[in-house]
Amino acid sequence: MPAFNKILIANRGEIACRVMRTARDLGYRTVAVYSEADANARHVQLADEAVCIGPAQVNQSYLVIDNIIAAAKKTGADAIHPGYGFLSENADFARACEAAGIVFIGPTVEAIHLMGSKRLSKIAMLEAGVPCIPGYEGADQDDETLIREAERIGYPLMIKASAGGGGRGMRLVQRAEELVAQLRTARSEAQNAFGSGELILEKAVIQPRHVEIQVFGDQHGNIVYLGERDCSVQRRHQKVIEEAPCPVMTPELRRAMGEAAVKAAAAVNYVGAGTVEFLLDASGAFYFLEMNTRLQVEHPVTELVTGQDLVAWQIRVAAGQPLPLKQEDIRIDGHAIEVRLYAEDAASNFLPQTGQVLRWEPELFDGIRIDHGLVEGQPVTPFYDPMLAKLIAYGATRDEARRKLIRAVEDCVLLGVKANQRFLANLLAHPVFAEGGATTAFIAEHFAADPSLAPQPPRAAELAVAAALLYQASALANAHQHGLAGWRNVENAPWRFTLRHGEQKHVVALEVTASGDQPGFTARIGETSLELVLLASDGRWATLQIDGVRRRLAYHLDGQRLWLHGHAGNLELLDVTHEPAGAQDAASSGTVKAPMDGAIVDVLVAEGDRVAKGQLLVVLEAMKMEHPLKAGVDGIVRRIQTSKGDQVKSRQVLVEVEAAEG
Structure with missing residues (x-):
């Protein structure tokens, strides 16, 4: 039974x-x-x-x-x-x-308690002989003690939430004068995310790889490791790309790291799925980071290269069954890479996004796996982590898996909520990542100037397509209203569409060159001219011929608002052709608005205060992260329209600062 x-x-x-x-x-x-x-x-x-x-x-x-x-x-x-x-x-x-x-x-209460604390687990690993990074993992948590220990360790150093993971409550401190402020932020984030503000300090290991070992134990004393995952590509200490196997792994190093991970698990009589995380330096030396006593976000890459279902292993072990394989029977075949699809705007400092999922059509083909919890029409709220889905590719070689994943990322249709697709595709295509050379410093050192990290205007072809779809919708509405189905007047002057993307407006002159069920257009955007034929459109997909090349594009049109699956992923355009002059939000740069739905963690100024440009005014918490909102001008706080603990909506005015004269 x-x-x-x-x-x-x-x-x-x-x-x-x-x-x-x-x-x-x-x-x-x-x-x-x-x-x-x-x-x-x-x-x-x-x-x-x-x-x-x-x-x-x-x-x-x-x-x-x-x-x-x-x-x-x-x-x-x-x-x-x-x-x-x-x-x-x-x-x-x-x-x-x-x-x-x-x-x-999952594992035993004792293992969770011990390994759930970075402080206690590090002490246990030192006692078990597992190599660890020098640092402070003491019980005294007052600022004075942490400042003294930081001086002993030396800079740069890492602050880490003892109870945490996922980059929350983690801060890199370069200089002593930064420490107290970073301790405050790390404690606050850790308390909000994990219910514990306990911290540890560690010497920062510069430019390492982040390599983790998947371990599994059963109730009969057996423990094995199922290879490794390289999770070096990170932003704000959160993993962005994970892959198996590690590009620089050798059989000897895999055995050494695997045996160290098993030793760590055995020290706590581990049962179930766990991950022992290490930092690996260029010399091949590795250091224990932490042990996660759960299934990892990135477990699919291990499943794909080992051919095992780790959730099935978890369930069978919990039911008292022995592990299905011995260490010598575990094989690694091929390569798998995973990326995390987030509701965030990479071009706006990765600001988390909220909204409604209007379209979701994942791109599935041989070698592609997509784990998600999305349905069309659902809201993406500020209450939870912004990760929407995981896209995973498997190939016989690393380059095959990478190439497949780029296509899957680019072709997944997500409309209604901004996501990080272009950022992910550009990371995967970057030469340093392609050659397997990425460390934890990769994004900072090699990717800082990537176009995905700054606002980019829509491409001319995307604007032309948008204008054609808006024209078609308008013409169909007029024809239906007047009983003139199929009617087109090609003698009229060009239609002029003004489309707003963010705060920028773009003008498209659209000349109708052919009528009927497949209308043709000449679109002019600045000095660029394009010939289009709208071959078909059904409210979800449009087939167009653009300068002789046929393309099929996903879109969603809601009144004057058009979402288009473009080069950068989810492109949102607003038709403001008939908007009255001055109707656009004209609030001064002294007005501080909520960048997304969230909760106010702190208000640091009062009405009448004099503030400087860049001064922290309000702290907003959304999607498990704190977001500092700062003054855009020097001036005086004239009005505060929020309080600590308030739930606020995106673009809600929070603070009004009157700019200082001159």
């Missing part, structure tokens, strides 16, 4: 969907939990049963242990899979499952 029959997944989004897929394939019933904001989410739709566990805020829903245990009891779920993030590395949650007689599909 199996140890359990129904699995509740205590998570959301793509990982909840991914766990459900394997659970179903193994014959288990599944239960989803969801917040009020996720009532129509994909993971809710895929589950056999679903229970609402609270409001949108994570500390009232996905992080409330009692609500999740109650949902399991209500539905008869006798096992819980935590996914990753949220409560996945919370020892109290694992303990609550145990107390309720529910199988926790």
Whole structure:
């Protein structure tokens, strides 16, 4: 008899969907939990049963242990899979499952408690003989102690949230005078994200590779490693690209790192899936970073190169079965690369984005896997991490996998919410990454000037296509209104469209050169002239011939607002042709607005204060990150329209600063 029959997944989004897929394939019933904001989410739709566990805020829903245990009891779920993030590395949650007689599909309470603390785990690894980075992992957490220890360690150094991961509560400090401010920010982020402000300090290892080893243990004392993943391409200490195997790995180094990882796992009698993370320097020396006592975001690349389903391993181990393979039976074949599709604007300092998913059509072909939790029409809210999906490619060689992934990234249709597709495609195409030379310094050193990191105007062809689609929609509406279906007047003067992209306006002169079901146009944008034929359009896809070349493009038109799947991904254009003069927002640069939906963490000024350009005024928290909002001008704070703890909407006015004369 199996140890359990129904699995509740205590998570959301793509990982909840991914766990459900394997659970179903193994014959288990599944239960989803969801917040009020996720009532129509994909993971809710895929589950056999679903229970609402609270409001949108994570500390009232996905992080409330009692609500999740109650949902399991209500539905008869006798096992819980935590996914990753949220409560996945919370020892109290694992303990609550145990107390309720529910199988926790993960490691023991003791292992989670020890390895969930960077401070305690590092002490344990030093005792076990695993190589570690010099630093401070003491219990005293006052500023005076941390300042003294930082002087001992030397600069540059890393501040890390002891309880954290994903780059939250992590800061690189170059100079002593930066330390106190960075400690404050790191503590605040760590407290908000993980419920603990405890920190550790470590000497910064410059230009290393970030290499992690996938380990697995069972309840019979067996522990194996399933190769490595290179996660060196990072931004703000968050992984952007992950791949297996590591491009510079040798059999000897893999064995040494794998055995060190197994030693780390054995030190805590580890059971289930875990990841031991190391920094690897150019000499081949490696240092323990942390152990994650859960399934990793990047586990698909390991699955693809080993041919194993790691979630299936988790479930079988939790049911008391031995590991399905011995160490000598584990093989690595081919290459896999994964990228994370985020709702963020790379051209605006990676500002997280909210909005509604109007179109979602993932590009799937041989060797491509896409893990996601998206459905068309769903909102992307400020309450959760901005990761929308994971795109993974497998190939016989690294270059084959890389080439496939570039195509998949470029061709995935996501309209309605800005995402980082162009940033990802450009990273994958960069010569340094292509040759396997990327370290953790890659983005800062080789990618800072990439066009994806700065606002780019729409291409002439994209503007021409937009004008043609807007014309077609207008002509069809007029024909329908007057009963003149199919009518076109090609004698009229060129139509002039004014299209706004961000704060910039672009004028397109569109001359209708052919009427009928496949109208033709000459479009002029500045000095550029293009010939177009609109061959077909159905509200989702348009087929056009542009200067003799036929292309098929995804689009979504809602009144005067057009979303087009363009060269940079999701392109949003607003038809302001008939907008009255001066109608565009004319607020002065002294007005500070919320860049997205979120919560106000702090207001640092009062009405009447004199402020300097660049001075921090308000701190906004959204999508698990803090965003500092600063004064755009020197002047005096005339009005504050928000308070600490407020929930605010995108573009809501928060502070008004009257610019100083002169």
